[in-house]
Amino acid sequence: MLNPDAAARLRAIVGERNFRDDKEALVAHSYDGTPMLQSLPDGVIYPASTEEVSAIMKVLSEYRIPLVTRGSGTNLCGGTVPALGGVVMVMHRMNRILEVDLENLTATVQPGIITAEFIAHVESLGLFYPPDPSSMRISTIGGNIAECSGGLRGLKYGTTKDYVIGLEAVLADGRILRTGGKLMKDVAGYDLTKLLVGSEGTLAIVTEATLKLIPPPKTKKTMLAMYKDIYGAARTVSSIIEGRIIPATLEILDNPTIRVVSDFAKLGLPEDMAAILIIEQDGDPEAVERDIARITEICMKERADRIEVAASREEAERLLTARRSAFTALARLRPTTILEDATVPRSKIADMVLRINEIARKHGVTIATFGHAGDGNLHPTATTDARDKEEIHRVELAFEEIFEAAIELGGTITGEHGVGVVKAPYLEWKVGEAGMAVMKGIKTAFDPHHLLNPGKVFAKETRKRVVLQHG
Template sequence: MLSEDVKRRLRDIVGEAHFKDDAESLITHSYDATPMYQSLPDGVIYPGTTAEVAAILRTANEHRIPVVGRGAGSNLCAGTVPVEGGIVMAMSRMNKLLEIDRDNLTATFQPGLNTKRFHEAVERLGLFYPPDPSSMTISTLGGNIMECAGGLRGLKYGTTKDYVIGLEAVLPSGEIIRTGGKLYKDVAGYDLTKLLVGSEGTLAIVTEATVKLIPEPKYKRTMLALYQDIYAAARTVSRIVGSGIIPSTLEFIDNPTLRVVEEFNRIGLPVEMEAVLLIEQDGGDQAAVLQDIERIVDICREDGAADVQIAETAEEAEKLMKARRSALSTLARIRPTTILEDATVPRSRIADMVVRINEIARKHNVHICTFGHAGDGNLHPTCTTDARDPEEIARVELAFAEIFEAAIEMGGTITGEHGVGAVKAPYLEWKVGEAGIALMKNIKNAFDPNNIMNPGKIFAKETRKRVVVQR
């Protein structure tokens, strides 16, 4: 609980209107997009400047009050759930696009800026910011940075960490640091910029960011390849990339997902197919884009695609993209609770991983559909369930534990883009080992010795026991 003295000090920092502790504010900031996680904060504060963020953190650090930074709350790892109470610091007031520098091909913004609005502003100038998380219509750039967001274009263009080149951040002590800048080369000391990207609010609060931009690709072609054999689809993914072609989008949809998407959207998808690859190529040279698409079509057919469909118009391309982008929202209609996970394996193991996911789902009698970013091996096994049924939820948890174990066994990881948060914390040691956890805790302690920054995330109180996988 916050004392009346602390509340008064916080209101003095931001003004009466920007600190709230009424029931409605506490409840609406007690959860994020992650199912089944909720915990009430003791207060919600809305800073408007970096100086205000610094003053808030100094106060919180002095009184050992937990602080949870929050963008739009669209994350899927319970990363912004205040599991230990304290203050939720909502960054919605700090939402300005400060600069687009066309000479240096950079943009600078505050963390509360909406991702989609930023994309639109950049593209109006003929420039391009590739990271495109599925939540981009509601997510904020600060949240993207804290979770190191990916998206459909990650194979060709990389993820958020590949574009953030400078940060202004406030440490728990209230000290303000600046890392990087409008520089494409900077090896002066440890790379604090990359360390903060993906740190999930456990080290500092980012108050300003500079990202690099690239020229917008002028030409784009979209296609769909349909397979009756899931291994043939996976083989195609490896062969496309192995041929030297890097598509801007290379997505995978399995049969259970395909059936649900078609049932609800009626866009003409062939539900008898075992797998679908959605492929998009873009670039500045139309002839090169067309040449890539022609070669991709040849590879798909050589590897046994039952059919290949190429969009002839922008409207047809959008229709094809809808099959992938609507997957989660469509699956969410089936049952009251939808649990979207992510696990990444080497792209050559995609088919093995999908088959293993299906085996695990049958073993635990749960319904799991799989789609994801085939080009970089990042799959999203998605379970439709009902949180009101404890016995079923227990089976779901066992299934996902086995899925994470299988991913690691195949040379993969427990999360490719959703982050660790509270959800994956018990499994992190499976991936990084005991020594890795100890090193990360030492870094955390160097930044935040009083453990006020988003406590309860990344580091679990107890590590889950490894699953004994029976086949």
């Protein structure tokens, strides 16, 4: 329970209605998009301005009360679960688009704006904000910044980090920090803007962001290519890139995913295929035509069994459905769905998919894999049942080996979902002892009493690395 004096002061800052500690509010903010994680906060607060956030942090820091900032809580790493209790700060009231600057091609927004609403507004002005995480109809820009969200357009356009050029953020002690600006270049001191993006709410509370916008592509074309041999699909990915073509989207579905998706979305996909690639190119019409023609040639050369190029936007949408429904289709198979995002250099995708399948077999668990092939960012997804402790244990062992395999192949434990609680025990595998030491130092420099999102990123203990058994 929250210290009553602190609670009274918090109420005075935001008003009676915007601080809650009733059971309903606490339970509603005890979990997020991550399965099997729940922890009750002691209070929930809804600030309306940077000044309120600053005043709140002064109180919390005086009483040493932990704070978890959240938007819609769609993250998949336990990033917004109040692991150590304290106050959950919900940013939904700070949801305004403050400005779209057409001369500088920037937008300034509050963190609580829903990503898809922001994108729609920007597109209505004839501009383009590329980061498009799958959660974008629910998730907020603030959440996207916290996790450095990616999406289907990441290969060509990059991720959230590439579009955040200025931030206003409140430090743990209530001081207000301003970084960057409407500036395409700024090297005045360390790059705090990029450091805060992806810092998972552990360094500061973002209260305003200046985002870079770009001109939209003039047209877009979508195609599917299906392979009986997964290496054919993987070679296609490499050949496209080696052929100096960077598609807007280059996604892969493996065989377990194809079978589930085909059944779910009634797409009639051939279930004997080892992999399907979903490819989209955008840009000027001539360039798009040329690229799609060359990609088709590459697919044929790599022995694709079937190639479909969408003739219309509607047909393109139908092809994209295969990818977009992957998670939903998998989620209805069993009570619990665990979606991970181990990432490898793009040349290692086939190796990684096969390694995942082998690991799943070894532990007797079901893992389907889909994801951003062009980025090497795969989503091995386990369908399981949280109530079956023994099975969950095997799933955990499998993911442990998957992270290990990703690192062995020159990859990382997370490409776009973040570390949170879930991957904290594995972080040292990627960044090493020196990396952990430096990151802990940065954390302490921003937040000396470790009040901001405690229990995330840094685990009490690093898992022992498993020994992989191949073959």
